[in-house]
Amino acid sequence: MKAAVVVFPGSNCDRDLATALRVAGAEVAMVWHKDTALPAGTDLVGLPGGFSFGDYLRCGAIAARAPICAAVAEHAARGGYVLGICNGFQVLTETGLLPGALMRNRALKYICRTVPLTVATADSAFTAGYASGARIALPIAHHDGSYAADPDTLARLTGEGRVAFAYDDNPNGSVADIAGILSDNRRVLGMMPHPERAADPAHGNTDGARLFAGLVETLAAAPA
Amino acid sequence: MTEPEITPDLIEAHGLAPDEYQRILDLLDRTPTFTELGIFSAMWNEHCSYKSSKKWLRTLPTEGPQVICGPGENAGIVDVGDGLALVFKMESHNHPSYIEPYQGAATGVGGILRDVFTMGARPVAAMNALSFGRIDHPKTRSLVHGVVEGIGGYGNAFGVPCVGGEVRFHASYDGNCLVNAFAAGLAPADAIFYSAASGVGRPVVYLGAKTGRDGVGGATMASAEFDDTIEEKRPTVQVGDPFTEKRLMEACLELMATGAVVAIQDMGAAGLTCSAVEMGDKGDLGIRLDLDRVPCRETGMTAYEMMLSESQERMLMVLDPAHEDAARAVFDKWDLDFAVVGETIPEDRFVVVHGGEVKADLPLKALSGEAPEYDRPWEETPPPAPLPILPKIDPMEGLRALIGSPNHACKRWIYEQYDTQVMADTVRPPGGGSGLIRVHGTDRLVAFTADVTPRYVAADPETGGAQAVAEAFRNLVASGARPLAVTDNLNFGNPEKPRIMGQLVGAIRGIGAACRALDMPVVSGNVSLYNETDGRGILPTPTIGAVGLIDRAEDVIGAHPEAGDLAMVVGRSTGHLGQSAVLAELLGIAAGPPPPVDLEAERRNGAFVLEHRDWLRAATDLGDGGLALAAFEMAAAAGVGVRLDSGEAADLFGEDQGRYLLACPFDWAEELMVRAGRAGVPLDHVGRFGGDEVCLGRGRAPLADLTAIWRGAFAAALG
Numbered sequence: 048m049k050a051a052v053v054v055f056p057g058s059n060c061d062r063d064l065a066t067a068l069r070v071a072g073a074e075v076a077m078v079w080h081k082d083t084a085l086p087a088g089t090d091l092v093g094l095p096g097g098f099s100f101g102d103y104l105r106c107g108a109i110a111a112r113a114p115i116c117a118a119v120a121e122h123a124a125r126g127g128y129v130l131g132i133c134n135g136f137q138v139l140t141e142t143g144l145l146p147g148a149l150m151r152n153r154a155l156k157y158i159c160r161t162v163p164l165t166v167a168t169a170d171s172a173f174t175a176g177y178a179s180g181a182r183i184a185l186p187i188a189h190h191d192g193s194y195a196a197d198p199d200t201l202a203r204l205t206g207e208g209r210v211a212f213a214y215d216d217n218p219n220g221s222v223a224d225i226a227g228i229l230s231d232n233r234r235v236l237g238m239m240p241h242p243e244r245a246a247d248p249a250h251g252n253t254d255g256a257r258l259f260a261g262l263v264e265t266l267a268a269a270p271a
Numbered sequence: 272m273t274e275p276e277i278t279p280d281l282i283e284a285h286g287l288a289p290d291e292y293q294r295i296l297d298l299l300d301r302t303p304t305f306t307e308l309g310i311f312s313a314m315w316n317e318h319c320s321y322k323s324s325k326k327w328l329r330t331l332p333t334e335g336p337q338v339i340c341g342p343g344e345n346a347g348i349v350d351v352g353d354g355l356a357l358v359f360k361m362e363s364h365n366h367p368s369y370i371e372p373y374q375g376a377a378t379g380v381g382g383i384l385r386d387v388f389t390m391g392a393r394p395v396a397a398m399n400a401l402s403f404g405r406i407d408h409p410k411t412r413s414l415v416h417g418v419v420e421g422i423g424g425y426g427n428a429f430g431v432p433c434v435g436g437e438v439r440f441h442a443s444y445d446g447n448c449l450v451n452a453f454a455a456g457l458a459p460a461d462a463i464f465y466s467a468a469s470g471v472g473r474p475v476v477y478l479g480a481k482t483g484r485d486g487v488g489g490a491t492m493a494s495a496e497f498d499d500t501i502e503e504k505r506p507t508v509q510v511g512d513p514f515t516e517k518r519l520m521e522a523c524l525e526l527m528a529t530g531a532v533v534a535i536q537d538m539g540a541a542g543l544t545c546s547a548v549e550m551g552d553k554g555d556l557g558i559r560l561d562l563d564r565v566p567c568r569e570t571g572m573t574a575y576e577m578m579l580s581e582s583q584e585r586m587l588m589v590l591d592p593a594h595e596d597a598a599r600a601v602f603d604k605w606d607l608d609f610a611v612v613g614e615t616i617p618e619d620r621f622v623v624v625h626g627g628e629v630k631a632d633l634p635l636k637a638l639s640g641e642a643p644e645y646d647r648p649w650e651e652t653p654p655p656a657p658l659p660i661l662p663k664i665d666p667m668e669g670l671r672a673l674i675g676s677p678n679h680a681c682k683r684w685i686y687e688q689y690d691t692q693v694m695a696d697t698v699r700p701p702g703g704g705s706g707l708i709r710v711h712g713t714d715r716l717v718a719f720t721a722d723v724t725p726r727y728v729a730a731d732p733e734t735g736g737a738q739a740v741a742e743a744f745r746n747l748v749a750s751g752a753r754p755l756a757v758t759d760n761l762n763f764g765n766p767e768k769p770r771i772m773g774q775l776v777g778a779i780r781g782i783g784a785a786c787r788a789l790d791m792p793v794v795s796g797n798v799s800l801y802n803e804t805d806g807r808g809i810l811p812t813p814t815i816g817a818v819g820l821i822d823r824a825e826d827v828i829g830a831h832p833e834a835g836d837l838a839m840v841v842g843r844s845t846g847h848l849g850q851s852a853v854l855a856e857l858l859g860i861a862a863g864p865p866p867p868v869d870l871e872a873e874r875r876n877g878a879f880v881l882e883h884r885d886w887l888r889a890a891t892d893l894g895d896g897g898l899a900l901a902a903f904e905m906a907a908a909a910g911v912g913v914r915l916d917s918g919e920a921a922d923l924f925g926e927d928q929g930r931y932l933l934a935c936p937f938d939w940a941e942e943l944m945v946r947a948g949r950a951g952v953p954l955d956h957v958g959r960f961g962g963d964e965v966c967l968g969r970g971r972a973p974l975a976d977l978t979a980i981w982r983g984a985f986a987a988a989l990g
Contacts, residue, residue, distance in 0.1 A: 056605065060693060062694070062695075095844070097430060098517075158422075159686075159690050188690045244695050
């Protein structure tokens with residue numbers, strides 16, 4: 048499985064995401080934001096956490112207009128897989144690849160802690176490593192993670208089973224406790240929690256490792 | 272533009288004493304220009320010249336087989352094996368943080384990160400040690416909110432995990448909060464970059480963000496006491512941009528890999544002035560700067576303003592001209608400024624040209640070498656009065672007073688605002704002794720702690736200085752780490768007062784003795800004096816930042832006891848209540864002598880714990896709050912109750928040094944006692960973990976209730 052991790056100026060979880068993907072067995076290339084094309088044969092694009100362009104203007108807004116994002120959109124349109132974590136999720140909503148927006152946390156403070164989550168659907172390459180309804184714990188670390196969407200969008204997301212992860216104890220004010228959502232073809236996932244920070248026994252928590260393992264296994268078995 | 276005339280008022284406004292100005296006249300044999308006066312004031316203020324502390328700092332031990340680079344560079348460096356070096360330093364940003372808490376604290380973090388990556392190291396860990404006034408002082412809450420958000424805002428965006436720190440509240444900090452920021456980075460031991468320029472006629476290159484008027488005169492401001500004109504000093508505080516800093520770091524590390532860098536120095540206090548002089552001085556060269564080529568954010572900036580600007584996220588380097596194109600390409604890639612602004616010259620001159628005019632032409636070496644150095648009069652701190660007869664202390668009341676006070680309550684309100692896991696190598700985040708970071712791609716871990724007990728230092732500076740080092744040593748040992756070295760951040764009041772100077776001298780004596788005895792050389796540091804407002808000084812606060820090494824992941828000593836484990840104390844307990852936390856929090860008094868520090872015992876007890884790490888389920892240092900607080904914190908972290916056999920306040924809250932609380936599986940305890948006896952190390956069985964209560968002698972309370980108090984008290988106090 049070939050993954051491409053995009054590096055924006057200000058990305059700071061790019062290495063962490065690449066490491067987790069490599070450990071799971073993916074072949075990973077780092078792609079600079081000024082590039083206009085993805086490496087040939089890319090199966091999965093990873094949009095990492097961090098503060099792309101300093102989170103100036105709005106989180107993810109400037110990154111969404113970087114040259115590489117046109118290539119990411121084409122990749123998604125062809126049915127390619129995209130995983131956006133934290134700032135990457137914000138970039139995905141800003142590009143329109145996922146609906147809704149990430150707003151400032153309810154308490155107006157940055158929150159870094161490990162939170163309990165429910166895997167709301169196992170029906171995606173990203174969540175295939177979990178059982179539907181599984182209770183897991185993953186770290187969050189964000190200032191703007193409160194998911195917001197209009198009622199119609201929300202009804203569609205829940206009705207189509209596109210909520211991938213839900214908070215058990217909503218830390219940031221996200222509507223419907225949403226921590227991560229899937230695109231309508233279920234091949235684009237945006238999530239605020241950081242599975243790459245719970246992917247190694249040294250992290251004291253390996254609940255995130257199954258996301259990468261399941262993803263690599265599914266994509267290796269059934270190329271796009 | 273014509274420069275103002277030099278008048279006595281102007282000289283005084285630059286923080287230069289009459290005799291210091293006379294020294295300038297003698298050196299130049301003429302009246303300095305306005306720009307030159309600014310340059311002297313920047314180089315000769317306390318912050319940059321260490322003129323009051325240098326004499327004493329020289330007495331500190333700085334060498335050891337583990338030391339790659341001691342004090343004098345941007346940061347200290349120790350060897351951590353596998354061809355890697357750990358580069359670290361702690362630095363204060365006290366005055367700016369009091370004036371403008373968010374930006375003051377943020378740029379403190381930015382400055383210390385630059386000190387680390389200037390040397391070629393990628394920052395991997397940060398800590399911060401904060402001291403604020405009384406929690407109910409009208410300014411305190413806004414300072415705490417601002418400082419914590421500033422530290423988080425900068426460090427989180429830059430992408431360095433915060434792994435530890437400390438925070439305290441005391442009336443002496445009402446008018447002067449302390450913000451001490453620590454950073455550590457990893458570099459290949461054979462690819463470290465220094466500030467000494469070499470080679471004549473080489474380009475001096477300006478890197479990073481543009482220069483503005485922010486921070487003009489900041490270092491001079493940081494070397495003065497505060498009074499009621501403090502609000503007027505707000506424009507001297509710099510504004511941070513972590514996004515630029517992150518790009519600057521990535522660009523510098525890429526640049527260093529090209530072979531283009533001859534010497535490099537970050538622009539911190541007194542920006543362009545200090546960095547240029549530093550590189551010339553260390554390399555025995557002169558520097559000529561052409562300010563017309565400096566990238567500016569504002570128009571019409573004068574030479575004076577450019578030389579004293581403390582705009583953030585800037586670097587100065589001496590370039591190997593053969594690599595100029597490659598170097599420029601790196602900065603283009605990261606969209607950062609890259610401008611040749613001068614050159615190295617053979618003469619010992621610091622020449623600054625602007626608009627075709629020479630604005631300064633000074634002997635370069637004299638700017639640092641001839642800086643004043645004082646042997647300020649000092650008084651030995653009088654010995655503290657003996658401890659008065661104390662009222663009876665109820666154990667549970669004592670514990671509740673501690674865990675409900677912002678000084679000893681759980682600090683998650685703070686550290687949950689910091690990214691503690693970015694870089695995905697955090698093994699132990701803040702909240703449980705030393706922070707632990709895995710050396711990326713290896714099985715080794717580095718351990719970090721920051722410690723000082725200002726109450727002790729105030730009562731007895733020498734003992735207090737030694738205690739700060741000893742506590743840092745114990746915190747490292749309790750995590751399983753072999754202590755390596757320290758960085759000291761010495762925060763004191765006005766050194767022109769013999770009483771305050773005596774505190775500084777005493778504390779340095781204690782730090783030196785402890786560092787020697789415990790093989791922890793001082794490899795970097797920072798001095799912050801004049802922490803006074805309207806003549807009232809802070810408690811002497813020499814913060815010790817310390818680092819240690821753990822060779823393999825399995826050598827980490829755990830932090831969580833299990834039900835059935837015995838609670839055992841390593842080290843001798845005498846029930847020393849002088850200057851203890853329980854007196855301060857329950858009775859509101861600071862009385863008696865601080866606990867004595869027996870460095871021989873520290874060493875022996877520490878070695879015993881490290882040798883027996885495989886026998887221990889968990890270990891922690893006994894410090895503030897004594898056995899009762901340590902046992903409670905261990906129990907709360909593990910969610911397992913604890914029973915301590917003694918109900919005596921002295922046993923529970925005494926703060927004797929050289930001690931650790933261990934959680935040891937029952938079956939191993941007897942053999943451990945035998946081994947301790949053989950090693951001459953006191954080891955006492957003091958209780959047992961298990962159940963869902965905290966029992967102190969006959970006193971008892973549900974662990975869950977106490978944990979709720981401990982976890983909630985800080986947020987409640989902050990409102």
